[in-house]
Ligand code: NOJ
């Protein structure tokens with residue numbers, strides 16, 4: 001009997017892992033993670049058997065001299081290095097797009113062969129690339145990797161690139177397959193699966209229509225508004241969830257339809273717990289589309305890589321500009337991004353020169369690493385950083401920023417540094433959830449504080465290579481007492497002594513911050529009342545499971561309220577509660593946790609959608625007059641449509657006008673609902689003009705994609 005029960009449990013566990021995302025991983029809160037970005041082909045060759053598969057033979061360079069061919073790294077290789085990763089304190093890996101890629105060689109301008117070793121030219125989003133897995137393109141190696149990662153407490157983030165397939169003018173001409181069945185290609189696109197527009201260039205990079213609907217570097221641009229493509233890409237993402245992926249890094253989110261992605265995120269969250277962040281490339285907060293970027297991050301449920309902070313980090317630590325460069329980005333983004341602690345922060349990646357190629361100075365690298373590992377946001381370390389990997393050919397830019405991993409030494413200072421700060425991130429919630437404030441700054445010194453309720457981490461960096469600074473007048477929220485450097489002087493840190501002050505400003509006794517050092521001081525408070533630090537996803541309809549993370553929820557089950565409505569509890573622990581979005585009127589809610597003794601937490605925002613989301617293309621003809629700087633927006637009667645908001649951030653848009661005076665926009669709206677909407681003009685000076693007449697109505701399809709066109713009502 002007991003054996004039978006055990007066997008049934010084993011079987012149902014086995015089925016559960018096959019059929020549903022692995023429960024218990026709770027991917028929705030990534031703020032305590034340290035992500036490690038791996039270019040799969042360049043990490044470790046775990047299986048020579050897949051190096052030169054027959055369906056794409058000749059794309060492998062065993063001499064590793066052609067930087068644009070496959071070099072042998074694979075999913076098995078990552079699996080074999082799991083202990084190395086776990087020992088570093090890595091808790092999530094972001095791997096190259098693992099889907100089946102371009103099978104042919106496309107010669108470069110000099111006639112040298114090139115291959116899609118990086119994974120950004122998908123041909124079949126439902127199979128695994130043969131160079132990364134096995135020559136039959138099955139999921140086995142991906143599954144094994146996920147299992148090994150999860151056994152080591154490491155989450156797996158899949159790089160997902162649904163913006164495009166392969167190059168449209170060479171090789172396979174964009175050919176797309178559905179688990180081996182040919183769907184179509186760019187050259188003979190009778191179904192309209194692709195957009196046939198020119199490459200994005202010049203001013204087009206700042207044009208909302210061109211960035212979304214034009215072509216990125218000759219890559220066949222998928223038309224996700226076509227119901228077949230919409231379903232295909234969502235099914236692919238779901239397949240990865242079924243195979244245990246904990247999150248997605250979405251490639252080129254600035255170039256995918258912005259509105260469509262709300263429905264992509266919704267499709268993923270409706271299926272199961274996940275974390276999504278995207279690549280919205282921009283140099284700084286003055287970028288013409290910066291406002292669009294944070295509006296998107298605040299509403300879509302998709303976080304993003306923090307490119308403005310990346311620029312500032314490189315300027316300050318590699319190019320030696322003043323710390324005010326970083327300080328002002330932190331301040332600016334704090335006022336714009338609702339979910340700033342979910343931004344993914346980084347020093348370098350596969351699309352820019354490695355830090356050491358810009359400035360070959362390990363001390364500065366350590367300081368930059370210390371910054372991203374302690375600043376607000378989720379840190380992401382590019383593979384090899386901990387081995388001081390760099391190749392400076394052509395300034396170290398792509399592809400020279402993707403050398404083969406040189407070795408797996410666990411004794412480097414950088415490796416130890418990641419380990420120590422990853423441990424602190426897991427133990428002190430101030431790093432994951434806390435506010436970030438500057439406490440002391442000059443050109444060379446940055447002292448900042450992270451604070452979550454009574455939990456405090458104070459970080460001091462002196463990047464001057466020769467001059468120590470006398471630090472006087474420094475205040476902190478650390479309670480009075482003596483603090484040793486949490487890095488145990490790994491980077492030359494020093495102790496401090498904190499006296500008693502008031503209002504969270506305790507004076508630090510004057511001390512010398514030595515040249516070229518990083519000090520980290522921390523205080524973790526004991527249990528008190530429930531404290532919410534995170535909610536994920538941040539948006540969902542009734543039935544979507546929501547992970548609320550924080551502290552002191554208690555071991556006994558309490559209650560979760562969306563506004564005043566109790567939610568069904570799916571699981572409860574002292575640090576994480578999973579609840580189901582209740583059936584309430586669509587809109588923004590304050591979510592609270594009440595522990596079993598009746599103590600109520602702080603609130604956190606969550607948007608309850610009306611229903612699951614369907615991408616619909618709205619067109620309004622002849623919306624005139626408008627002048628330069630005036631835009632047409634969509635607004636309507638549900639939260640998805642802005643709840644009749646007339647502000648730039650509240651309404652849906654700006655709409656696009658490739659055929660002025662007609663405007664269109666793809667927006668994700670609630671399935672099966674009869675929505676009411678209107679178009680408005682928001683003029684350059686902010687003045688709002690409503691179209692006349694009664695509200696438009698439209699019944700959103702229950703599946704697929706939708707289209708609705710109306711005339712502007714005068
Ligand atoms: C951005 C990726 O990071 C880059 O490496 C890639 O080539 C392009 N998107 C196109 O997918």
Ligand code: NOJ
Pocket residue numbers: 644678690691692693694695
């Ligand atoms: C106020 C606007 O003036 C009107 O035109 C619009 O129809 C309603 N909001 C929404 O019901």
Ligand code: CA
Pocket residue numbers: 045046047048049050051072073074131
């Ligand atoms: Ca291999």
